[in-house]
Amino acid sequence: MAYIELNQVSFSYPDASSQALRDVSLTVEKGQFVVLFGASGSGKSTLLRLVKKEIQPHGKLSGTIHAEVKSPDVGFVFQDPENQVVADQVLHELVFGLENRGLSTNEMRNRVAEMVHFFDAEPLLHRKTHELSGGQKQQMNLASVLLMQPDVLLLDEPTAQLDPVSARGFLDMLVRLNEEFGMTIILAEHRLEEVFTGADKIVMMDNGQIVQEGNPRKVLKELWESPLKAYVPSIPSLFLELKGMGELPLTVKEGRCWAQQQVSTSKLTDSKTEVQPQSELMKLSTIYYQYDKKSELVLKEVDFSINKGEIYALLGGNGSGKSTLLKVLAGIYEPQRGKVLFEEKPLKSMKKKEARIGYLPQNPKLFFIHDTVEGEIQATMEQWGIKDRDEVEQILIDLGISHLCKSHPYDLSGGELQKAALACLLLRKPEILILDEPTKGLDPLSKGHLVQILQRLNQEGMTIMMSTHDVEFAAQYATKCGMMFQGKITAEDIPRNFFRGNFFYTTMLQRLFRSAPDASIVTFEEAVRACTLNKR
Secondary structure, eight states: OOSEEEEEEEEEOTTOSSOSEEEEEEEEOTTOEEEEEESTTSSHHHHHHHHSGGGOOSSEEEEEEEESSOGGGEEEEOSSGGGTOOOSBHHHHHHHHHHHHTOOHHHHHHHHHHHHHHHTOGGGTTSBGGGSOHHHHHHHHHHHHHTTOOSEEEEESTTTTOOHHHHHHHHHHHHHHHHHHOOEEEEEOSOOTTGGGGOSEEEEEETTEEEEEEOHHHHHHHHHTSTTGGGSOHHHHHHHHTTOOSSOOOSHHHHHHHHHHHEEEOOOOOOSOOOOOOOEEEEEEEEEEOSSTTSOOSEEEEEEEEETTOEEEEEEOTTSSHHHHHHHHTTSSOOSEEEEEETTEEGGGOTTHHHHEEEEOSSGGGGOOSSSHHHHHHHHHHHHTOOOHHHHHHHHHHHTOGGGTTSOGGGSOHHHHHHHHHHHHHHTOOSEEEEESTTTTOOHHHHHHHHHHHHHHHHTTOEEEEEOSOHHHHHHHOSEEEEEETTEEEEEEOHHHHHTTOSSSSOHHHHHHTTSSSTTOOSHHHHHHHEEEOOO
16 A cells, blocks of 8 residues: 555535545655646645645545554645744744654754754744744744654645745755655645656646646646646746657756757847836835844845836845835835835825735735625725726636635635735726735746736736746746845846846746857747757
């Protein structure tokens, strides 16, 4: 019998109109690295939670779940880091589980010292947990679970709030835990560019069922020939698009070997007109911000401006100040020093600024105060005097969440919750839309739908400002990118120039072609235009 086995498992939440899982059968052998992927709400999180008895959701369950490992030896990292924090200080959070296990003080010190060193988290040890960024909270949760030294590790989108450097380091760590210590890992993930390379088996879920499973190269080839080709990462996508010969490459190293042997590149010509600058919409001048007088400055001498009609993507490490900067722009935080101007007028004196500035926080749960998505939408319509129900329905259809209107917001997946909050914002038609990690929790198809909506709004005159860890998304759709480092914006440029030559804050295809004669290829579309397969 397999180490973990689900046999014809079906599950439905109370009052749900459809099943979250339908006749799911899955086997995981001891020491395997398994990746679950698929659309938001397809059942990945539910499947993971059913494997660990203590956190199994309430509802109707049928079928059998067998695990040879005891439940206390199964570690779980939640999709939303807020759901896992129990202490008010980082050090207390790290030792909480160890104290409950009854470990000696000496052993706890040894484990914490080792883990803190690995995560380079010593500066955070005595910080309050509520002061941490979303990514820092997620790293703290990961460290807390690993301190328990589990035999099985279940992770629900653990890199969703991590910057590219932290995400790369964490995924490398998972591969090491799997290969060097034999830890069994089941990972649900939407960021697929790098996660497939270390997997023994990948499992695609759709509408509560497993629709594809097996070796990554085999599954990706099959997906390419289906309507679900958006799930194939960029390097194997380019290979399949050009009809490459030989084994499907998954990594940059494999892709570069293939490209050097089979691909010729031509000089890239621009396919889209660079956005012409319009008048300045918002401006920050010499901004300083700190949470309290005893804490360090989060923003330091920040100068920033965004023009009307721009799609601006702000990148940077966890804790670099991106979310704080967005809250200053939205008028939620008032800086200790400096000026925030909206069309050359002080933001703090502007009347009805909420009507002109739409802000979606990193944690969309903060957005909801009603018991259903429909209730939140109705309250939004009444607050802003919106009468056109057809327009509301169209937004819900565009976002693919019409079927979720009767659901409680907290019953939704991370991606579904993100889209529901965005729907309420879009109803107001703000002049500038400020989005904190808008693609967090979104699968590739949902991300494509979001792009269509944002591009249409942008063409209609809406300015869009976002922070993001999604390098591929920023490279493809932003008109301008900025880098946040130690509380300042240290670099700005158009995407092609911004991402050229970077090691981590760049796309997989830029890494692939960085040594090519014309190293300006950044996106998949550019690679398709510039590359041809050598004739044999």
